[in-house]
Structures are given as structure tokens and as C-alpha cells.
Amino acid sequence: LIRMLCAGICNTDLELQRGYYGFRGTPGHExxxxxxxxxxxxxxxxxxxxxxxxxxxxxxxxxxxxGRHCPRRTVLGIVKHPGAFxxxxxxxxxxLHPVPREISTAQAVFVEPxxxxxxxxxxxxxxxxxxVAVLGDGKLxxxxxxxxxxxxxEVHQFGHHRDKLRIAAxxxxxxxxxxxxxxxxxDWVVDxxxxxxxxxxxxxxxxxxxxxxxxxxxxxxxxxDSAPVIVNEITLVGSRCGRFExxxxxxxxxxxxxxxxISEALPLKKASLAxxxxxxxxxxxxxxxx
Amino acid sequence: LIRMLCAGICNTDLELQRGYYGFRGTPGHExxxxxxxxxxxxxxxxxxxxxxxxxxxxxxxxxxxxGRHCPRRTVLGIVKHPGAFxxxxxxxxxxLHPVPREISTAQAVFVEPxxxxxxxxxxxxxxxxxxVAVLGDGKLxxxxxxxxxxxxxEVHQFGHHRDKLRIAAxxxxxxxxxxxxxxxxxDWVVDxxxxxxxxxxxxxxxxxxxxxxxxxxxxxxxxxDSAPVIVNEITLVGSRCGRFExxxxxxxxxxxxxxxxISEALPLKKASLAxxxxxxxxxxxxxxxx
Numbered sequence: 226l227i228r229m230l231c232a233g234i235c236n237t238d239l240e241l242q243r244g245y246y247g248f249r250g251t252p253g254h255e256x257x258x259x260x261x262x263x264x265x266x267x268x269x270x271x272x273x274x275x276x277x278x279x280x281x282x283x284x285x286x287x288x289x290x291x292g293r294h295c296p297r298r299t300v301l302g303i304v305k306h307p308g309a310f311x312x313x314x315x316x317x318x319x320x321l322h323p324v325p326r327e328i329s330t331a332q333a334v335f336v337e338p339x340x341x342x343x344x345x346x347x348x349x350x351x352x353x354x355x356x357v358a359v360l361g362d363g364k365l366x367x368x369x370x371x372x373x374x375x376x377x378x379e380v381h382q383f384g385h386h387r388d389k390l391r392i393a394a395x396x397x398x399x400x401x402x403x404x405x406x407x408x409x410x411x412d413w414v415v416d417x418x419x420x421x422x423x424x425x426x427x428x429x430x431x432x433x434x435x436x437x438x439x440x441x442x443x444x445x446x447x448x449x450d451s452a453p454v455i456v457n458e459i460t461l462v463g464s465r466c467g468r469f470e471x472x473x474x475x476x477x478x479x480x481x482x483x484x485x486x487i488s489e490a491l492p493l494k495k496a497s498l499a500x501x502x503x504x505x506x507x508x509x510x511x512x513x514x515x
Numbered sequence: 516l517i518r519m520l521c522a523g524i525c526n527t528d529l530e531l532q533r534g535y536y537g538f539r540g541t542p543g544h545e546x547x548x549x550x551x552x553x554x555x556x557x558x559x560x561x562x563x564x565x566x567x568x569x570x571x572x573x574x575x576x577x578x579x580x581x582g583r584h585c586p587r588r589t590v591l592g593i594v595k596h597p598g599a600f601x602x603x604x605x606x607x608x609x610x611l612h613p614v615p616r617e618i619s620t621a622q623a624v625f626v627e628p629x630x631x632x633x634x635x636x637x638x639x640x641x642x643x644x645x646x647v648a649v650l651g652d653g654k655l656x657x658x659x660x661x662x663x664x665x666x667x668x669e670v671h672q673f674g675h676h677r678d679k680l681r682i683a684a685x686x687x688x689x690x691x692x693x694x695x696x697x698x699x700x701x702d703w704v705v706d707x708x709x710x711x712x713x714x715x716x717x718x719x720x721x722x723x724x725x726x727x728x729x730x731x732x733x734x735x736x737x738x739x740d741s742a743p744v745i746v747n748e749i750t751l752v753g754s755r756c757g758r759f760e761x762x763x764x765x766x767x768x769x770x771x772x773x774x775x776x777i778s779e780a781l782p783l784k785k786a787s788l789a790x791x792x793x794x795x796x797x798x799x800x801x802x803x804x805x
Contacts, residue, residue, distance in 0.1 A: 294723035
């Protein structure tokens, strides 16, 4: 049993609100809390973040350490498990990670999306120094840019918002504003546009035998012309949630900065206002404080 | 300079005829011929097959041995280089491979599409004994099934045509007729349906973290729902032409059989009838004899 301290509104929460996943109940999956009751009493009083997939623990996937793909999983605030936008929530102790004191509560809210950004490096081997194009300058795109830069890649971040790209530039990332993108220019391209045009654009930017990482959760059908994917033998890699350990390490070391990704913090009882704010164009992370 | 002995009509040739690639001139890229003139006179009189991409030989791709992706390439009978459906044709000597005498001329026509099937194994590492689903029972699908079986995979071939699947079954492949396909059942799925519904079906059949190989050349937009690709972290790999060496080896050893993939052989002067025959539903390979 966890007392919520702070939570973050994610685009997925806005989509849940629009009814996309058929979820009913309390949303919220990015949170920091304090354990108030646990089987193992050493957890009690600890400040924690929690992995959001509740796995069965027994199947092939769980045995392989990939409970995130357990077919019987529920997901905090997304699939059949009540979420974090309330005073208290529950998660299995196995899902919890203590938050080191170097990381503030507001910063720790970013562990979950930062883990999703880190997931890319668990899936593909990007050589140090390789130029990587990151499409999109939203919250996830800006986290991905920082993660790949911390990994040693030469990140080029493409977006349409000068103010958001300034955040990337402040992190030492090479930024490109506007619609023009180079053709067949990168071995590695990450689509974090959140747009159903992002994938086709990413494919265009990719060199033959290159890799596109799909980080945009777009709803409905995405029209892709499979011909360039086949002719240029491009690899597309779907990418979702990640392990929390590398995200905690990056936040603790200060190699990824999240403070300037926060738009504002509102109290939990103003959640419905907070959702409206989070849905506004240009909004960054809106936090809910307990 | 090569005198054509026998050539094969590919689906790409039918698409060229429909105007898809903006190609004008003589089509034809699957052929066997006899060299009649060459700078290096040791070629003269040899029975040869030829790689279809004419690369610049100098660029980054050519240096890496991937002239098939040279951006300045022309392609025999497909892009700016006259094809093989005529009495004589030209190719650079570097593109030629002598045909071992164990391989008949009609069999050697299959080297090019068989190389495209073998390309899969140059791109992804499929463990021996792994179950692999091959969707599609057309010419390419049947070659792919045999290649993967020769590699040691446990191939399940899915299709709608009992007579075509019999060819796969005769090669010792486990075949499945009809529309019902299992969900999230394979780590490896090859889409060789040639249909714009094939990709979505392939994604459905793939386990989380599994791989779909795209071998269907479909024209226009393919609608894919990227959500399952992302949620299940599936990898999609576009795959096109391959090296001729492994294809020649498989034909020579008899581990891949192609004789029963031939519908009929017509003389070159009946090419336009041959094209109509090749376009008929259920047609397999139609050959053109010089």
C-alpha cells in the first residue's frame, strides 16, 4: 500500500480519457509514493517508484525477466489495475524501486517515461558516436534525446517548437527546427513525433539497412508504404516500457535533466483542471501533488 | 555480352507492365545465359546467372560489399538497364556467376529469387530448430519455406491453395491451409503473401519481442496499426535481393527443389502470351526459352 506523493500526467492518460483503451477507473502510472504497508516491513516508510506492469511471475515471459510482456499482466492505471491519481495505490513489492535521496520527488516522477526512453538501448545496439535522428520534441522525445546523448550517440533532434528544442539544446543536443528533414541520412532514427505521419518521415530519413525505432503511440491505422522499407531493407523496431534501473542511474548522476520538462504542479483535487492543462498544445509535464 | 538461354517471369515483371516503377524498355531479371563477349575472355562460352544490381563500385555501400544498396545503381530490367527478355543482354563481369553443371538451365533461372529468399538469413539470426511461420504459398513463399527448412528451422507454411501447399509438403514442410492463423504464436514470421493484408496478419501471429520479415512487395500504402508493434515490441525487417552464392549452393546440393515450381515454358517470341499466362491466378513460374 503506497501513499501517493506526486504523479505525472502522460499522453497515454489523455488517450485513456478519450476512451482509447477501454479502461475504466483511476488512471495514472507515473508516480512517486511512500510505502505505508507491505508484507516485507523494510519497505515501510520508503520513498518509491514502481514498475507499471503487474506480471504473473510464472510464464515463459516472466521467467525470462520480461514480465513487461506477460500475457496475463495488468498495468497500473492502464489495464485492469487502479492507477496512481488518488491518495493511495497498490503494487506488488517486486515492482518497487527505492528512490535515492539525490533525486527529488518531482524528478522521480520521470523514472517511468525515462525507462521507456532507455528501453531503446536494451533493444538495439547503437554504436558510440553514431549520428541518431530523434523526430519529435515532446516530453518523450526530449527524454530520448538525452538518453541517447548520455549513451554517447551524436543526437540530432528534429521538431517544430523552438521553445521545446531549446531544452534539448541546453542539454548539448544538436537541434533542427522545421519541416525539412534529410533523406537517407541516418542509420538510426527514432520516431517520437506522436503523429501518424512520423513513421513515413522516419523511414525516408533512414539509410538502407538502417533502423527506425517506433516510440510514437498513435491510434488507428498508420499508412506506410512498405516498398521503401523493403527496397532499402530497413528494420522497424517497436519499443514500449523499460527497466527502471538505468533510468534511476541517469537521474541520480544528473546526466539526464528533467526539471525543465515540468509545466506546472497542481494539487490532486484539481486533477480535472490538470488534465485540461496537460491537453493544451505546447504543454509539458503536468504534475499532481498529493 | 550474354546470349539469353532461359528467363523467368516474376511478379515484379507483371507490375512493371502495369507501370508501377516507371520503367520503359525490355524487362526481365531472372535469366540464364551464355557469355559471348567479355573483357576477360575466360568468361566466354560459360553458362552464367547474373546479379541484377549494377553498382557504381566506389561508394560507401559498394565498399561494404552492399552494391545492392548503391544509390547510383541501375537494375537489370527494372531500373534504367535493359533486361533479359531478349536474345542478348549485357551485365558487368563482376555480376556474373558460372552455373555448375549439376544445375539445369531451367533450375538456374531460380537463382535470383532463391537468393532473395536466402537474404533473410543474411539479415536475421534464426536459431536452428526455431518454429517459423511463412505466410503465403506463391513462388517466393515456397522458396522461402525451403530455404528456412534447409537452414534447420521448423517451418509452418500458411496459404490458401492446397495444390501449392502440396509442393511445400513434398519438401517436408508442415503446411496449414485456410484463413485461421494462431495469435502471438511465433518468434519468427515471414510475410510472403503479396497482399496488403499480409503484414497485419503477420504482426498478429508474432510473439512479443518477435520478428516479422517483410518479403511482400505490395504497392501503395499498407495500413498497419502500429500499436501492437509497439506494445509487443515487434521488429519488422524489410528484405529484398540477396547474394547468389548461397542460392547456387542450395540448388547444387539439391536441398532446395524448384522443378515443380515451373508452370510452363514458352519460346521468347511468345512472350506476350507468356505474360498473360504468368498473370493468371494460380500460375507458378512461366519460363521464356530463347
